[in-house]
Amino acid sequence: MLTSTSMPPARRITRSAAPAAPRVTPLGLAHHADAPLPGREEIVGRLLDICRAAASAPVVALLGPAGSGRSALLARLRARVEAHHLRPVQLRITREEHDVAHLAARLADELGKDPREAVRVPLTRLLAQHTEQHGPLVVIVDDAQRIAPGCLAELARMVNPQNCHRVTFVCAFRTPAAGAPAELARLRDAGLVHEERLRPLDESAMRALLTDDLQAEPAPQLVRAVRRNSRGLPAFAHALLDGYREAGCLRIVDQRVCPVGGRGPAVRITHPLFAGLSELGSPCWPVLKALAVLHPLRGNVPELIARATDLPEHQVLEALKALRATGVLTGEWRFRVPALGALLTTCLGPYERRRVSELAVLALWNGAATCADPEYLAERLATAGRLVDPNRAAAELVQLSGRTPPERGDLADHWGRAAARLCTESGQRAEVLHRHAVTSALHMRFESAAESADEVLRDHPQQLSPDSAQELRIVRLVAAAGTGALGELVPERSPSTVVTRAAGLCLLGRWAQAHDELVEDLPLWSSSESTNGMFGRVLLDSAAAVLGRSRWSGSARGRGTTADVLRILTRALTLFGGLREPAQGAQVAAERAVHFGHAGRWDEALEHARSGLATAAAWGGTPGHTALFRQMADIFVARGQLQRARTIIAEAREQHLLLPHLLAIPEAELESTTGATDRARAHLTSALRAADADGVLIGTDELLRALVELETRCGDHAAAREHAARLEQVAARLDDSAARRNDLLGRVLVHGDTAAAAEAIELAESRQRPCELARTLATVGGSAAGSGTMLRTAYELFGELDALIPRARLRLLMRERKVTVPGRGTTVAENERLLATLIAEGLTNAQLATILGTSEKGIEGRLTRLFQRAGFRSRAELATALLHGDFSVELT
Numbered sequence: 102m103l104t105s106t107s108m109p110p111a112r113r114i115t116r117s118a119a120p121a122a123p124r125v126t127p128l129g130l131a132h133h134a135d136a137p138l139p140g141r142e143e144i145v146g147r148l149l150d151i152c153r154a155a156a157s158a159p160v161v162a163l164l165g166p167a168g169s170g171r172s173a174l175l176a177r178l179r180a181r182v183e184a185h186h187l188r189p190v191q192l193r194i195t196r197e198e199h200d201v202a203h204l205a206a207r208l209a210d211e212l213g214k215d216p217r218e219a220v221r222v223p224l225t226r227l228l229a230q231h232t233e234q235h236g237p238l239v240v241i242v243d244d245a246q247r248i249a250p251g252c253l254a255e256l257a258r259m260v261n262p263q264n265c266h267r268v269t270f271v272c273a274f275r276t277p278a279a280g281a282p283a284e285l286a287r288l289r290d291a292g293l294v295h296e297e298r299l300r301p302l303d304e305s306a307m308r309a310l311l312t313d314d315l316q317a318e319p320a321p322q323l324v325r326a327v328r329r330n331s332r333g334l335p336a337f338a339h340a341l342l343d344g345y346r347e348a349g350c351l352r353i354v355d356q357r358v359c360p361v362g363g364r365g366p367a368v369r370i371t372h373p374l375f376a377g378l379s380e381l382g383s384p385c386w387p388v389l390k391a392l393a394v395l396h397p398l399r400g401n402v403p404e405l406i407a408r409a410t411d412l413p414e415h416q417v418l419e420a421l422k423a424l425r426a427t428g429v430l431t432g433e434w435r436f437r438v439p440a441l442g443a444l445l446t447t448c449l450g451p452y453e454r455r456r457v458s459e460l461a462v463l464a465l466w467n468g469a470a471t472c473a474d475p476e477y478l479a480e481r482l483a484t485a486g487r488l489v490d491p492n493r494a495a496a497e498l499v500q501l502s503g504r505t506p507p508e509r510g511d512l513a514d515h516w517g518r519a520a521a522r523l524c525t526e527s528g529q530r531a532e533v534l535h536r537h538a539v540t541s542a543l544h545m546r547f548e549s550a551a552e553s554a555d556e557v558l559r560d561h562p563q564q565l566s567p568d569s570a571q572e573l574r575i576v577r578l579v580a581a582a583g584t585g586a587l588g589e590l591v592p593e594r595s596p597s598t599v600v601t602r603a604a605g606l607c608l609l610g611r612w613a614q615a616h617d618e619l620v621e622d623l624p625l626w627s628s629s630e631s632t633n634g635m636f637g638r639v640l641l642d643s644a645a646a647v648l649g650r651s652r653w654s655g656s657a658r659g660r661g662t663t664a665d666v667l668r669i670l671t672r673a674l675t676l677f678g679g680l681r682e683p684a685q686g687a688q689v690a691a692e693r694a695v696h697f698g699h700a701g702r703w704d705e706a707l708e709h710a711r712s713g714l715a716t717a718a719a720w721g722g723t724p725g726h727t728a729l730f731r732q733m734a735d736i737f738v739a740r741g742q743l744q745r746a747r748t749i750i751a752e753a754r755e756q757h758l759l760l761p762h763l764l765a766i767p768e769a770e771l772e773s774t775t776g777a778t779d780r781a782r783a784h785l786t787s788a789l790r791a792a793d794a795d796g797v798l799i800g801t802d803e804l805l806r807a808l809v810e811l812e813t814r815c816g817d818h819a820a821a822r823e824h825a826a827r828l829e830q831v832a833a834r835l836d837d838s839a840a841r842r843n844d845l846l847g848r849v850l851v852h853g854d855t856a857a858a859a860e861a862i863e864l865a866e867s868r869q870r871p872c873e874l875a876r877t878l879a880t881v882g883g884s885a886a887g888s889g890t891m892l893r894t895a896y897e898l899f900g901e902l903d904a905l906i907p908r909a910r911l912r913l914l915m916r917e918r919k920v921t922v923p924g925r926g927t928t929v930a931e932n933e934r935l936l937a938t939l940i941a942e943g944l945t946n947a948q949l950a951t952i953l954g955t956s957e958k959g960i961e962g963r964l965t966r967l968f969q970r971a972g973f974r975s976r977a978e979l980a981t982a983l984l985h986g987d988f989s990v991e992l993t
């Protein structure tokens with residue numbers, strides 16, 4: 102028979118300690134009565150109004166399915182009732198006490214009367230006497246679905262205003278409830294009952310619930326996942342969060358709580374959510390647990406449940422029918438709430454899970470059942486282990502793990518490990534571990550990749566071909582860099598380690614040494630079309646491009662695992678350092694962030710960037726994350742979120758990253774924005790010196806272009822000309838479109854070159870990067886070669902990006918050039934929002950005046966008007982409102 106077990110905790114984010122003991126509802130929704138309920142406050146307000154009126158409806162029926170938060174709402178209502186000086190009495194109906202007589206006795210006891218008096222004195226008179234002495238009474242009844250049929254109608258007649266004034270019964274019904282709907286409908290038609298239904302939480306309410314639970318803002322993907330799997334029911338949402346905590350699947354990145362994979366929530370059987378279900382006993386409880394594993398199948402599932410539970414099939418069918426009646430299931434055997442199936446799987450013991458998984462696998466293999474979910478078979482194979490054919494299971498797991506999408510790297514990792522455990526022969530195990538190491542590295546699960554690569558290289562070297570061994574050595578190096586094991590990157594120099602050593606040198610940022618050693622030892626690795634030769638050419642190509650000795654060609658191609666390892670290597674070395682565009686197709690979160698950032702889809706870029714950094718925090722990152730950090734900082738500066746930009750830059754500076762001089766671009770922009778021109782110049786010149794010391798040329802064109810712009814604004818035209826002259830030389834050596842654009846902008850700023858201006862705009866348009874185009878138009882438009890049309894176009898493009906700081910700068914420039922700024926109302930609202938954002942970032946009045954192009958006196962006036970309109974008394978209140986998304990200003 103199926104029994105129950107619990108899982109050990111593995112937490113990264115834990116529930117905050119409560120200041121007082123919370124009320125815990127039967128479904129485990131811990132809630133403090135004085136705390137607002139997300140998505141439910143309107144209902145609480147309406148119920149309170151009815152209770153205060155006392156004559157509008159004698160009975161209020163609160164209806165909602167299990168997990169919808171009925172008990173939490175009653176607790177909140179009780180607190181509000183008490184705050185309005187009404188007396189509440191709370192009762193919970195048990196299975197034994199469900200008729201009017203029992204209810205009257207319980208109520209008399211709560212009112213301080215002898216329960217036996219309720220037998221002698223009619224309930225109507227008892228209530229009337231109490232209200233005459235103590236004022237209005239609110240009787241709150243939980244689990245009212247247990248009241249006997251007809252009892253509710255009798256109760257409504259008793260407390261009808263004609264018989265008993267100033268008493269309101271608020272009864273919470275769990276739906277579905279047998280007989281209750283028809284009875285409630287009759288009473289509603291008679292005007293004796295007011296109904297309120299608890300609907301699923303919308304996305305906004307779910308975000309508020311998660312924020313309250315986590316004490317931090319949840320990432321959008323976490324909100325969507327929890328809402329989808331909980332069907333918007335609060336208790337299940339809280340249980341899912343508990344599960345994520347137990348599985349260690351939450352990380353805080355950039356003030357957001359992000360999920361980092363995990364094969365599902367892990368919730369202990371002791372969780373209150375399961376209390377009511379486990380009380381169902383046999384056969385319902387064991388059937389429910391087996392169904393948690395088997396429900397995705399199409400076929401004779403009751404027969405499989407019967408075999409798993411040792412129950413007769415007719416009892417299984419009866420149990421399924423009973424579970425449908427309680428609302429746990431819908432249809433034949435589908436869970437009404439998807440999360441419940443996932444959570445219940447944690448209630449099975451290890452052997453139980455293996456046994457039920459075995460039955461599912463065999464049913465799928467012999468055609469007795471089918472499943473539309475492509476992940477289902479792999480999960481069952483991984484769980485069943487050697488209870489099924491291990492060779493077939495291992496082969497299918499390897500195949501399925503290779504098909505997992507980038508966002509499900511946790512599955513690829515888990516299935517690959519499971520396949521390796523199934524292998525009985527050394528050669529097969531080496532092959533499976535090899536594939537697992539490569540797949541894990543592709544998914545940026547570097548700890549797992551390192552473990553598998555180490556095991557094969559250490560325990561099965563005789564099973565590896567030279568090409569396979571070299572692939573694993575490259576994977577191992579990238580994984581070591583991703584997990585911070587930098588001391589393992591550079592082996593001793595020898596004829597057999599030329600390429601491996603060069604890879605380690607590149608990962609350390611020692612590009613010139615890697616390039617020179619590869620050239621010096623060229624005959625040792627370039628004489629054949631071996632895997633070693635392919636890796637060598639990629640490394641030489643990358644180093645030469647970074648050093649400005651040739652253009653990046655990206656010509657190396659491979660097949661199978663070699664192609665995957667080439668992608669792992671080039672991704673680590675070049676993508677996030679800005680050397681090339683992210684590859685299309687299956688992209689990990691960090692690649693999507695770079696792609697969306699370039700495409701001007703900044704909100705999506707930030708969402709994927711946080712996800713990528715959360716994954717890196719959990720399983721290892723890459724030294725090539727430079728452009729990821731830079732892009733986040735660029736967006737934050739443009740949107741006025743300056744402290745967040747400082748934080749992300751500081752975090753980047755603490756890590757080992759390739760091409761770190763690229764971080765000086767947003768760093769200098771940040772300082773320049775607040776008027777700290779000298780610090781901005783220092784960041785740029787220091788980064789330029791560091792790049793020169795390493796012999797690195799890639800990215801120095803951006804530093805020089807930023808210096809030209811800075812010195813032009815400061816009026817140091819001699820320094821601007823000097824930087825522009827060097828920029829021209831650098832662009833010629835780099836010979837790519839980005840460097841060419843920077844060179845052209847330098848010519849425009851220094852010489853007012855109209856031909857260069859036209860070419861720079863044309864080049865920016867061809868690169869299809871909205872922010873880059875907007876910056877190009879703004880730079881050219883503000884120069885002697887510019888026009889008002891260019892400024893207006895740039896202004897519109899920045900508006901689409903919600904880039905508040907560049908828009909504010911352009912408004913000042915457009916007014917100076919007598920170019921009309923479109924949309925006065927929009928401008929006022931945007932200025933208010935920017936001002937509020939900058940205040941929340943902790944800027945001084947002097948810094949605010951610099952950014953907004955006004956005086957400190959003018960800032961004081963703006964602040965006064967802003968606080969008056971928004972109703973805030975201090976900067977702290979405004980910052981708090983912005984943090985929780987509660988900031989809005991009504992403009993007249």
